[in-house]
Amino acid sequence: MEDFEFHNPTRIVFGRGKEARIGVELKQAGIGKVLLVYGGGSIKASGLFERVTASLEEAGVAFTEFGGVASNPRLSHTREGIALAKRSKVAAVLAVGGGSVLDEAKAIAVGVLTADDIWDFFAGKEVTAALPVYTVLTLAATGSEMNGNAVITNEETKAKWAIRSIHIYPVLSILNPALTCTVPLDYSAYAAVDAIAHVIEGYFTKRPASRLQDRLVESIVKTVIETTDMIMADPANYSARAEFEWAATLALNGLTPAGIGPYSFPNHMIEHSLSALYDIAHGAGLAIVIPAWLRWYRKHTRTLSQFERFANQVFGLSGAEAGINALEEWFVKIGAPVRLATAAIPVEDIDRIAANAARLAKCWGMEKEYPAAVIAEILRLAA
Amino acid sequence: MEDFEFHNPTRIVFGRGKEARIGVELKQAGIGKVLLVYGGGSIKASGLFERVTASLEEAGVAFTEFGGVASNPRLSHTREGIALAKRSKVAAVLAVGGGSVLDEAKAIAVGVLTADDIWDFFAGKEVTAALPVYTVLTLAATGSEMNGNAVITNEETKAKWAIRSIHIYPVLSILNPALTCTVPLDYSAYAAVDAIAHVIEGYFTKRPASRLQDRLVESIVKTVIETTDMIMADPANYSARAEFEWAATLALNGLTPAGIGPYSFPNHMIEHSLSALYDIAHGAGLAIVIPAWLRWYRKHTRTLSQFERFANQVFGLSGAEAGINALEEWFVKIGAPVRLATAAIPVEDIDRIAANAARLAKCWGMEKEYPAAVIAEILRLAA
Numbered sequence: 001m002e003d004f005e006f007h008n009p010t011r012i013v014f015g016r017g018k019e020a021r022i023g024v025e026l027k028q029a030g031i032g033k034v035l036l037v038y039g040g041g042s043i044k045a046s047g048l049f050e051r052v053t054a055s056l057e058e059a060g061v062a063f064t065e066f067g068g069v070a071s072n073p074r075l076s077h078t079r080e081g082i083a084l085a086k087r088s089k090v091a092a093v094l095a096v097g098g099g100s101v102l103d104e105a106k107a108i109a110v111g112v113l114t115a116d117d118i119w120d121f122f123a124g125k126e127v128t129a130a131l132p133v134y135t136v137l138t139l140a141a142t143g144s145e146m147n148g149n150a151v152i153t154n155e156e157t158k159a160k161w162a163i164r165s166i167h168i169y170p171v172l173s174i175l176n177p178a179l180t181c182t183v184p185l186d187y188s189a190y191a192a193v194d195a196i197a198h199v200i201e202g203y204f205t206k207r208p209a210s211r212l213q214d215r216l217v218e219s220i221v222k223t224v225i226e227t228t229d230m231i232m233a234d235p236a237n238y239s240a241r242a243e244f245e246w247a248a249t250l251a252l253n254g255l256t257p258a259g260i261g262p263y264s265f266p267n268h269m270i271e272h273s274l275s276a277l278y279d280i281a282h283g284a285g286l287a288i289v290i291p292a293w294l295r296w297y298r299k300h301t302r303t304l305s306q307f308e309r310f311a312n313q314v315f316g317l318s319g320a321e322a323g324i325n326a327l328e329e330w331f332v333k334i335g336a337p338v339r340l341a342t343a344a345i346p347v348e349d350i351d352r353i354a355a356n357a358a359r360l361a362k363c364w365g366m367e368k369e370y371p372a373a374v375i376a377e378i379l380r381l382a383a
Numbered sequence: 384m385e386d387f388e389f390h391n392p393t394r395i396v397f398g399r400g401k402e403a404r405i406g407v408e409l410k411q412a413g414i415g416k417v418l419l420v421y422g423g424g425s426i427k428a429s430g431l432f433e434r435v436t437a438s439l440e441e442a443g444v445a446f447t448e449f450g451g452v453a454s455n456p457r458l459s460h461t462r463e464g465i466a467l468a469k470r471s472k473v474a475a476v477l478a479v480g481g482g483s484v485l486d487e488a489k490a491i492a493v494g495v496l497t498a499d500d501i502w503d504f505f506a507g508k509e510v511t512a513a514l515p516v517y518t519v520l521t522l523a524a525t526g527s528e529m530n531g532n533a534v535i536t537n538e539e540t541k542a543k544w545a546i547r548s549i550h551i552y553p554v555l556s557i558l559n560p561a562l563t564c565t566v567p568l569d570y571s572a573y574a575a576v577d578a579i580a581h582v583i584e585g586y587f588t589k590r591p592a593s594r595l596q597d598r599l600v601e602s603i604v605k606t607v608i609e610t611t612d613m614i615m616a617d618p619a620n621y622s623a624r625a626e627f628e629w630a631a632t633l634a635l636n637g638l639t640p641a642g643i644g645p646y647s648f649p650n651h652m653i654e655h656s657l658s659a660l661y662d663i664a665h666g667a668g669l670a671i672v673i674p675a676w677l678r679w680y681r682k683h684t685r686t687l688s689q690f691e692r693f694a695n696q697v698f699g700l701s702g703a704e705a706g707i708n709a710l711e712e713w714f715v716k717i718g719a720p721v722r723l724a725t726a727a728i729p730v731e732d733i734d735r736i737a738a739n740a741a742r743l744a745k746c747w748g749m750e751k752e753y754p755a756a757v758i759a760e761i762l763r764l765a766a
Contacts, residue, residue: 005396227594
């Protein structure tokens with residue numbers, strides 16, 4: 001065990017119909033007006049928008065609407081949200097949507113309290129304050145509902161970068177798994193890949209021997225695989241959606257890395273360039289990167305035993321390569337792409353993608369291990 | 384998955400020497416004076432008291448000493464602490480010790496802010512406020528460092544009862560595993576039994592089928608068993624002490640029961656009477672109760688598959704009874720008592736113990752399933 005700090009103050013309210021409580025919760029916290037952030041309007045078609053706003057109105061909480069958040073949320077739209085929130089004098093930000101909506105809401109919450117440009121924080125400036133963030137989650141995948149991370153894409157520079165701060169942990173996240181029962185099967189598959197990616201980055205890149213954290217990771221991966229198989233067979237299976245949702249939340253809430261020491265996010269680093277350049281779903285990009293990275297990393301790591309452990313504990317198989325193959329085959333089975341061409345990404349673009357990713361590698365302090373040439377080498381394993 | 388709420392605002396600072404930060408942490412939180420609660424003086428012999436008070440003095444945080452907390456902390460002593468804290472006008476309570484010290488510190492933190500007698504809260508009155516609680520942990524076992532529970536014994540009525548409240552989660556708990564390297568082997572064994580007890584109560588008494596939570600429990604139990612075996616072989620093994628400590632914290636911080644629905648604490652209910660009546664270590668009492676209760680429960684539950692799962696996942700064995708036997712044998716191996724006589728508790732006292740436990744069963748709403756006659760029947764399996 002390495003030294004660590006763990007602090008996750010987010011309160012989770014989990015279960016059917018719990019979104020009806022949002023108004024009362026805000027009222028009890030003394031919040032009179034919120035910026036209501038959402039995406040492309042599916043929450044209006046589903047009736048969720050009406051239920052949430054009815055809850056706000058019943059509790060006497062005013063709101064200013066701010067829709068139109070895109071997947072891979074954009075800096076320009078974030079800036080619009082900040083300006084609107086400042087004009088509207090809201091006391092909190094309420095995100096109703098998936099990870100993209102939550103991430104943009106977090107960035108807006110930071111931007112409201114500063115005169116600096118919000119991108120400065122993504123480029124490294126420390127976040128020292130934010131409006132309280134509340135969320136009603138509609139897609140389980142990113143873990144944003146219970147962590148202090150937010151990822152935004154600067155569409156001018158094609159940089160998909162992140163902020164991390166204790167100030168942007170949601171105060172309250174409401175998780176009603178029934179809201180995720182209508183997530184299409186392709187996005188359900190990408191969500192599964194994303195949740196697995198969140199836990200295996202640390203699992204493979206940390207130093208060896210932290211048996212509890214290894215077991216927690218394996219518990220989450222096995223649960224994600226089992227429940228996703230159930231969801232693929234029956235998308236409206238509430239129980240499977242619920243277990244998946246909680247597993248996805250625990251996958252990136254600080255639990256699994258606590259005590260494992262230094263680790264890195266190479267798959268996320270490379271994937272961010274795929275989704276920034278080609279606007280594909282984050283989980284689809286991860287499905288392409290992960291098997292390629294695992295095959296590359298297996299030849300460059302001293303902890304080969306971790307690959308054998310993964311194969312054995314997660315899939316009941318022997319041998320490092322067997323575990324990688326099994327994971328890749330499972331990605332294919334659930335409909336996630338595992339080659340660049342499947343996502344219509346030209347193999348000829350590999351050097352361009354690698355150059356883009358190398359910028360993020362530098363930002364994350366990974367440029368020594370992952371220069372552009374290495375990133376290109378990894379991407380060629382997905383060709 | 385059943386509906387649930389999860390909220391654990393405690394910040395954990397984990398690692399060697401971290402207790403030196405306590406003064407700065409209090410100062411940064413604006414706290415000028417604390418009640419420094421501790422136990423029998425071992426922290427003075429070890430030098431920890433001096434390190435902690437030096438940290439306070441350096442940061443300019445004043446303190447009033449309050450030592451003498453007993454294991455199975457007592458109501459009368461708690462009342463003394465409350466009176467002292469009121470007279471001293473402290474702004475927070477700092478507990479330096481094991482679970483007993485932390486629990487009494489939490490009760491004091493509640494008592495300072497009310498004119499009511501503190502026992503009223505243990506008898507059911509709702510806790511609505513408490514002074515902030517800070518802790519430096521010296522014995523990993525109870526999980527008190529990251530939860531809102533406190534157990535106190537009323538020595539007049541021999542009632543060992545509990546309070547639960549969001550207000551008594553520690554604001555900050557400092558966990559330095561090196562401080563636990565000197566815990567004697569008998570108490571290290573009792574600590575292991577306690578941590579296992581915390582997770583298996585829910586594992587066996589909930590309704591079946593919550594695969595993620597089952598896996599989290601099995602991950603914790605296996606880690607506790609492995610690291611305790613390492614500690615028994617080498618008590619100063621920092622790495623084993625560290626992994627054990629974090630496993631014990633996660634065992635009762637709300638993680639494993641989130642989403643499992645209703646469950647109960649029959650082993651704790653029965654054990655509280657053993658330690659209240661005979662002043663034995665809580666973990667020793669649990670080692671006596673658990674195998675007996677498991678054997679009784681196996682005949683009275685509809686979820687026999689959970690016993691088979693436990694045997695298989697934790698011990699790699701087949702059959703419900705094999706798992707119970709393996710756990711009991713492991714308790715014996717690490718030196719924990721598994722029969723009443725081993726702890727010098729007369730078998731003739733069983734009805735008296737059962738009558739005492741039945742009071743707590745009523746307080747916890749378990750009197751239908753566990754009338755005194757059933758408790759006596761369970762205890763006879765430990766005769």
